[in-house]
Amino acid sequence: MRNQEIRTQRERHGRQAVAVLPIHYPKELLTALDLLAVELWGPPGPPRGDDAGRVQSYVCSVVRNALAFLAGGHADSVDGVLFPHTCDSIQQLATLATDLGGWTKPAFTFLHPRGADRPSARRFVEAELRRLAGTLEAFSGHALTEERLAAALALHREVDAARGALLDARARLPLDDTQLYALLRRGEWRWPADHLVELEAALATLAPEPVQRGVPVLVTGYVPEPAALLATLNGAGGYVAADDYAAVGRRVVRATPTPAADPWRALVDRYFAAPPCPTRGADTGVRMAHLAALAERSGARGVLVHVLKFCEPELFDVPAVKQAFASRGLPVLVLEGELEGALSGQAVTRLEAFGELLQGAPGAA
Amino acid sequence: MLRRARYELAGRAAFPILTALEAWQHRLKRSRKQPGGGPFGPPLESVRRLKELMAHHYFQGRYADGAVPVAWVTSGFPVEVLRALGFHTVYPENHAALCGVQRLTPEYSDVAEAAGYSRDLCSYVRTDLGSVLSSKTPVGRLPRPQLLACCTNICQTVLYWYRELSRHLGVPLVLVDTPFVHGTASAHQLAYVKEQLEELCLVAGRVSGKPLDAERLVEVTRTAREGSRLWGECLAASRARPAPWTGIDGFFHIAPIVALRGTEACNGYYRLLRDELEDRVARGVGGLKEEKHRLLWDNLPVWFAVRRFSTLLAERGFNFVSTSYTDAWAEAGVGIDPDDPIGSAARTYTHVILNQDLPNRLDILRRLSRDYAVDGAILHSDRSCKPYSIGQVDLRERLAAELGIRVLLLEADHNDPRSWAAEPGENRLAAFMEGFE
Ligand code: SF4
Ligand code: SF4
Numbered sequence: 001m002r003n004q005e006i007r008t009q010r011e012r013h014g015r016q017a018v019a020v021l022p023i024h025y026p027k028e029l030l031t032a033l034d035l036l037a038v039e040l041w042g043p044p045g046p047p048r049g050d051d052a053g054r055v056q057s058y059v060c061s062v063v064r065n066a067l068a069f070l071a072g073g074h075a076d077s078v079d080g081v082l083f084p085h086t087c088d089s090i091q092q093l094a095t096l097a098t099d100l101g102g103w104t105k106p107a108f109t110f111l112h113p114r115g116a117d118r119p120s121a122r123r124f125v126e127a128e129l130r131r132l133a134g135t136l137e138a139f140s141g142h143a144l145t146e147e148r149l150a151a152a153l154a155l156h157r158e159v160d161a162a163r164g165a166l167l168d169a170r171a172r173l174p175l176d177d178t179q180l181y182a183l184l185r186r187g188e189w190r191w192p193a194d195h196l197v198e199l200e201a202a203l204a205t206l207a208p209e210p211v212q213r214g215v216p217v218l219v220t221g222y223v224p225e226p227a228a229l230l231a232t233l234n235g236a237g238g239y240v241a242a243d244d245y246a247a248v249g250r251r252v253v254r255a256t257p258t259p260a261a262d263p264w265r266a267l268v269d270r271y272f273a274a275p276p277c278p279t280r281g282a283d284t285g286v287r288m289a290h291l292a293a294l295a296e297r298s299g300a301r302g303v304l305v306h307v308l309k310f311c312e313p314e315l316f317d318v319p320a321v322k323q324a325f326a327s328r329g330l331p332v333l334v335l336e337g338e339l340e341g342a343l344s345g346q347a348v349t350r351l352e353a354f355g356e357l358l359q360g361a362p363g364a365a
Numbered sequence: 366m367l368r369r370a371r372y373e374l375a376g377r378a379a380f381p382i383l384t385a386l387e388a389w390q391h392r393l394k395r396s397r398k399q400p401g402g403g404p405f406g407p408p409l410e411s412v413r414r415l416k417e418l419m420a421h422h423y424f425q426g427r428y429a430d431g432a433v434p435v436a437w438v439t440s441g442f443p444v445e446v447l448r449a450l451g452f453h454t455v456y457p458e459n460h461a462a463l464c465g466v467q468r469l470t471p472e473y474s475d476v477a478e479a480a481g482y483s484r485d486l487c488s489y490v491r492t493d494l495g496s497v498l499s500s501k502t503p504v505g506r507l508p509r510p511q512l513l514a515c516c517t518n519i520c521q522t523v524l525y526w527y528r529e530l531s532r533h534l535g536v537p538l539v540l541v542d543t544p545f546v547h548g549t550a551s552a553h554q555l556a557y558v559k560e561q562l563e564e565l566c567l568v569a570g571r572v573s574g575k576p577l578d579a580e581r582l583v584e585v586t587r588t589a590r591e592g593s594r595l596w597g598e599c600l601a602a603s604r605a606r607p608a609p610w611t612g613i614d615g616f617f618h619i620a621p622i623v624a625l626r627g628t629e630a631c632n633g634y635y636r637l638l639r640d641e642l643e644d645r646v647a648r649g650v651g652g653l654k655e656e657k658h659r660l661l662w663d664n665l666p667v668w669f670a671v672r673r674f675s676t677l678l679a680e681r682g683f684n685f686v687s688t689s690y691t692d693a694w695a696e697a698g699v700g701i702d703p704d705d706p707i708g709s710a711a712r713t714y715t716h717v718i719l720n721q722d723l724p725n726r727l728d729i730l731r732r733l734s735r736d737y738a739v740d741g742a743i744l745h746s747d748r749s750c751k752p753y754s755i756g757q758v759d760l761r762e763r764l765a766a767e768l769g770i771r772v773l774l775l776e777a778d779h780n781d782p783r784s785w786a787a788e789p790g791e792n793r794l795a796a797f798m799e800g801f802e
Binding site for chain 2: 053054055056058059063085087088089091092093094095096099100101109111112113114115116118119120121123124127128131278281283284285309310312313315316317318319320322323336
């Protein structure tokens with residue numbers, strides 16, 4: 001499907017495609033320059049090619065799989081690749097693949113400031129956005145006018161508003177979790193305007209009253225892979241009522257202060273308005289308050305923490321998440337995976353037991 | 366006042382009594398052993414002074430909180446500002462390494478794991494968090510910090526680690542974030558780091574209760590640069606054949622440049638060490654009795670097994686004459702400039718080895734290999750340190766092909782013996798050494 005989209009965008013609109021490594025990046029810039037972003041979350045399953053062996057087995061499967069995928073020529077349908085400096089591992093992958101072999105087409109980087117929103121970080125982000133924009137302009141052959149940027153910002157605001165509305169009205173959405181995430185994750189590679197159309201179509205199906213009958217669960221973690229996890233959760237009697245996946249909810253910018261007239265300022269504001277994410281060094285207290293608010297709003301009765309093995313940014317927050325919800329009396333299940341193609345038997349058993357526990361919990365639906 | 370007096374006294378009076386006692390115990394122990402055995406050359410005289418210096422630092426630290434401002438600091442932090450403000454600094458990495466040498470990591474890590482921290486996190490972190498959560502330490506007591514000071518130039522892990530320390534200890538965290546460098550840092554990267562250093566001066570000044578004295582900062586910067594230069598001279602002594610000490614000695618002697626950078630005590634110590642090493646070079650005294658092969662080491666030491674490794678290697682005439690780890694502290698520090706303490710610190714601390722791309726790393730390994738005339742290299746693939754380890758598979762191949770040397774990728778962990786498969790690991794080491802014969 002991704003390759004089909006890349007072909008279609010190229011043939012119909014003359015758009016080039018850029019593969020993008022997780023997690024956060026200024027997609028607005030790519031859209032403004034008519035570049036199709038195609039995200040590369042691994043991809044899941046066993047690594048495709050021997051180059052995975054160039055990264056030690058104690059590194060997360062996202063990085064190992066991505067190197068194998070890029071070096072094995074599986075991403076040759078795209079024209080460039082963007083490495084956001086998400087963590088130590090992607091940072092190293094960016095230099096490994098481009099400097100020591102694995103990727104020969106154009107490569108771009110986006111460097112995040114870490115920690116709190118502060119004036120120095122804002123100035124750095126704006127300069128970094130302008131630097132990236134400059135290299136993407138040269139690559140795409142388009143000039144980034146303020147009008148183009150403003151239009152892209154408006155489009156992405158709409159996309160986020162629709163994604164946020166779907167997640168907020170989750171209980172009234174007549175989709176199971178597998179269908180919901182298939183829809184939301186198409187945004188990782190579809191042209192944003194086309195994705196918006198399908199989001200709006202889904203919004204039109206919202207029922208006036210809740211249709212979800214399972215136990216509401218807050219999910220926080222990295223990426224909903226393997227997708228079978230969702231069906232298992234539903235089968236166990238739960239459903240995702242609130243999402244804090246890095247790949248999904250953590251990238252929906254909900255805070256909407258009046259957008260600045262200057263599109264560069266508006267872009268910087270959007271960057272800092274995103275939900276707290278450990279990969280950007282968010283303050284733990286702020287993040288726990290955010291998760292607690294998500295749980296409260298959605299009426300979640302349990303918390304599923306779904307992390308990837310060896311993923312330090314996520315793993316560091318696990319004790320704080322457990323502690324935050326223990327004090328609220330919400331059960332927490334921590335599942336650790338490796339981007340495997342199928343859900344392990346052990347994970348299935350634990351999810352089922354978790355479902356039973358939640359259904360037995362007071363107030364469970 | 367009283368606490369300050371006790372802090373000063375701990376250094377000046379009580380401490381020498383304790384070190385004298387330790388030296389006496391050491392002599393007693395040594396006299397019971399057979400002298401002259403083993404593959405190593407005569408021990409360095411300076412070691413005793415090193416022990417005193419570091420024991421003094423930790424001993425005085427017990428009385429630091431309440432007497433002087435205290436900061437816990439990452440190893441790559443631009444410490445000159447804190448030093449100029451009179452902070453007593455504690456390096457959790459250094460403390461964790463100390464625990465690693467004493468094989469305390471499994472015990473402390475168990476505490477951290479019981480609190481929910483994954484065993485896949487850096488073992489320095491698990492050691493430190495376990496130590497904090499259990500209040501156990503082999504140094505008696507660590508002073509409670511008033512400030513946590515973290516710089517991301519060695520890894521992002523330190524930020525996550527220090528956020529957790531901040532959460533557990535309820536202490537503010539000051540961050541100097543250094544974006545990763547591909548090639549050379551851009552103007553906006555350096556401007557960002559410089560601006561944060563200026564923020565640091567204000568925050569640390571507030572915590573210490575006095576503003577930063579610009580002249581004092583110049584003085585400390587000069588001292589820190591001199592310390593790095595002296596440390597570089599100590600390392601450079603190993604260009605001689607035989608090398609006057611072993612790379613393993615270097616791992617231990619790094620402590621002052623990490624923990625006491627910017628102090629006269631650090632520089633005084635390295636002058637002493639440099640003079641001793643140069644004297645050994647002049648007299649042809651080696652770190653090994655017989656140096657047959659010269660090796661380069663990349664990445665952190667395997668703290669819990671350094672003696673074992675060095676003995677296995679030394680028994681067959683192998684010496685680490687250079688390590689990228691110890692070299693990093695000599696390289697980076699000389700770039701700071703007393704004429705521009707903040708601007709030069711921004712540039713220098715952004716360009717440390719772990720904050721730069723792999724071609725830069727390859728250049729460093731190539732240069733060290735040539736300068737120290739090594740005939741082999743061991744790249745420690747460190748389960749706990751991803752930023753230092755990712756890329757080593759390619760680095761191994763390139764070093765071997767370009768320089769025609771044997772290169773071993775050895776998987777271990779810098780602090781956690783549970784991640785080290787001793788028998789197969791030592792067999793690989795033995796097979797590597799056999800390849801030279
Ligand atoms: S360590 Fe975590 S954030 Fe980094 S690439 Fe791997 S999964 Fe993603
Ligand atoms: S050992 Fe590596 S991961 Fe751990 S703190 Fe040091 S640089 Fe960071």
